[in-house]
Amino acid sequence: MTTIEGARKISGARPGLLDRERIIAQAGYNRWLVPPAALCIHLCIGMAYGFSVFWLPLSRAVGINAPKVCTDMSIFQELVTTSCDWRVASLGWMYTLFFVLLGVSAAIWGGWLERSGPRKAGFVSALCWCGGLVLGAIGIYTHQLWLLWLGSGVLGGIGLGLGYISPVSTLVRWFPDRRGMATGMAIMGFGGGAMIGAPLANMLLNYFKTPTDVGVWQTFLAMAAIYFVFMMIGAFSYRITPANWRPDGWTPPEKANAYITAHQVHLRDAHKTRQFWMIWAVLCLNVSAGIGVIGMASPMLQEIFAGKLIGLPELSFNQLSVEQKTAIAAIAAGFTGLLSLFNIAGRFFWASLSDHIGRKNTYYTFFVLGILLYAAIPTFAAMGSKVLFVAAFAVILSMYGGGFATVPAYLADIFGTQFVGAIHGRLLTAWATAGIIGPVVVNYIREAQIAAGVERAQVYDFTMYILAGMLVLGLICNALVRPLADKWFMKPEEVLALQAKGATVASGGSHGIGKGGLDARTAAFWAFVGIPLAWGVWITLQNAIKIF
The missing domain is CATH 1.20.1250.20 (MFS general substrate transporter like domains)
Structure with a gap:
């Protein structure tokens, strides 16, 4: 208890407008x-x-x-x-x-x-x-x-x-x-x-x-x-x-899933466990692959299908005029918007599904289905099938969003709910890492393929297989997530002490709240x-x- 909180309790002062109490x-x-x-x-x-x-x-x-372009301008000059x-x-x-x-x-x-x-x-x-x-x-x-x-x-x-x-x-x-x-x-x-x-x-x-x-x-x-x-x-x-x-009429299941703990892990201990770092790697690898796809989705559609997008199937990307490239860019913008929609829908769909099949099984689905789709995209492109190509990307982006939405519940299952927000905050360093890995890998491979003289319609094939390989690693990390040993859990009296502020309002049951x-x-x-x-x-x- 801080000095301010202690003084407030002694004086009976009302908590401040922003205070937790x-x-x-x-x-x-x-x-x-x-x-x-x-x-x-x-x-x-x-x-x-x-x-x-x-x-x-x-x-x-x-x-x-x-644009008023100044040649030979360094990034430091550009800043000012x-x-x-x-x-x-x-x-x-x-x-x-x-x-x-x-x-x-x-x-x-x-x-x-x-x-x-x-x-x-x-x-x-x-x-x-x-x-x-x-x-x-x-x-x-x-x-x-x-x-x-x-x-x-x-x-x-x-x-x-x-x-x-x-x-x-x-x-x-x-x-x-x-x-x-x-x-x-x-x-x-x-x-x-x-x-x-x-x-x-x-x-x-x-x-x-x-x-x-x-x-x-x-x-x-x-x-x-x-x-x-x-x-x-x-x-x-x-x-x-x-x-x-707890919600009115709801009681925790007597035979809880082994991966859903009824205990609490303190924030100071969560990052010391192997489980934290396995889930960190799961999120990082899933997001790295997803960010890679987001970054390449629009140019992929344009360079692979090129003239097919505007009814000129015989024209490759390099054969299109400036006006035609502008037209297919507008279509690609619609494609990007569609992927955003599946990104959103996937966050709700997959996270809700995880309540029924479990978080670990949900991530198994992400990785297995993702590996198959990433590996199949070059084939869909070679077939010239816009429907299969777009559908594959849509499902992939739904799982990218679903990974973000499911991971807080995964953490709550493994570490308990007392510090899940803070533990989730630390886990989001995986997102920051993926934000660097995904684009760097994708852009480097793309430039290397173009420099090697690979046709633009095929420059992404190798990249998709690399991203599928990332998901294989993610699959392995997910398999290594196990329930925590008892030594990591807080003692009941520690949990009660942390919850003391709210104990005077409700000591158990719904108390007419949540209805x-x-x-x-x-x-x-x-x-x-x-x-x-x-x-x-x-x-x-x-x-x-x-x-x-």
């Missing part, structure tokens, strides 16, 4: 209000996936109609130049900053989140993510690339990490009977953020652009304001369970997040249908 649920609270609160945050920070919509406008922020446009490749470093900082911040502040609660973490996440957009807007206005990187990249990346893990342990505790489904509902929002954010950004860019301004800094400020409102609503809607709470189903308030909250998501899905489907 302030958000313990009371009788009559409906647990189905928690997932849309998490979605409010995840749908906003998920725009990190859609940031590429800004690259082309930013690459001509000085030249307006065309005000007279030359930025290169798309330099802007693309934002993705590295996003996902490396996401993993690092989640690992560093995961323990703080468990102590402080999801409301405070969500609040700080909103300040960082939206503050990063504001600072990035200043960097764009003053044309200082370093300030854009520092704002949206670094500060925004910290907001990503805190926002991403903010609801995890809360949802796992509210839905002990449906852990996978609960985390899947929230984490699918991160995949869906770009589906809403990218078309919204396009609309704002068109609104703000003028003959002398591309309109990006104004768009950053507008999105920062919109996202701040949504994220505040999400953060202040979080509620946590009282100690020992209600889809009442009017809950339905309204779900509509609040569901309508924008449905709009994003509709826009995506309109663009995706152009493939066929």
Whole structure:
């Protein structure tokens, strides 16, 4: 107990607005209000996936109609130049900053989140993510690339990490009977953020652009304001369970799955176990392969099918005119949107399925099915079958998203729920690692194949087999995950001491909390997040249908 907490208990002072004690649920609270609160945050920070919509406008922020290119400009000169446009490749470093900082911040502040609660973490996440957009807007206005990187990249990346893990342990505790489904509902929002954010950004860019301004800094400020409102609503809607709470009418199964513990592992010990590092490798390898596919999906479709996409099957990619390449690029954009949709759907589908078949079996499915599909894609390409090619990528991306959504429940099964949010935060360093491995492997192999004179339609074959090999390693790591030995579990009195704050509210049972189903308030909250998501899905489907 901290000095401040002790003084508060002695004086009887009411907890602060952001304090964990302030958000313990009371009788009559409906647990189905928690997932849309998490979605409010995840749908906003998920725009990190859609940031590429800004690259082309930013690459001509000085030249307006065309990029003002300065040859022989070093990256250090590019960071501070005000007279030359930025290169798309330099802007693309934002993705590295996003996902490396996401993993690092989640690992560093995961323990703080468990102590402080999801409301405070969500609040700080909103300040960082939206503050990063504001600072990035200043960097764009003053044309200082370093300030854009520092704002949206670094500060925004910290907001990503805190926002991403903010609801995890809360949802796992509210839905002990449906852990996978609960985390899947929230984490699918991160995949869906770009589906809403990218078309919204396009609309704002068109609104703000003028003959002398591309309109990006104004768009950053507008999105920062919109996202701040949504994220505040999400953060202040979080509620946590009282100690020992359980859903009305639900009791833990007497013969629990050997891989689902009823005990708790302390944060300080989780990373000392082999199980943590095996699950770390499972996530890293699954994500590395998935990121590799995401990065190559659009150029693969264009270079492999080329003229077939516009009814000219006799033309290879190099034989297409500039106008024809523009046409197939638009079709490839629809393909990318379709993959985003399957990425989102997979997060809910596979995580929910894991409640029935188990987390380990779900990852077995990811790896076995993934190996077969990655190895088959070159054959589908050689056959010239767009349907099989697109279907294979769609299933692969659903499993990529499903891997993210299933892993929190996997960790809760193995390590217990007391510190699952913080343990999940540390595990996300696997994502940061994969964000480097996947693109580097794919891009290096592609360039090497092109340099060796391989036809563009075949340059990806070897890459797909390498990615399939990654999944073989992931399959082995998943097989090595075993239940923990008793020595790693906390003693019952340690757990009770940690839960003491909530013990005065509930000592076991439902106590009228978590009931209600889809009442009017809950339905309204779900509509609040569901309508924008449905709009994003509709826009995506309109663009995706152009493939066929």
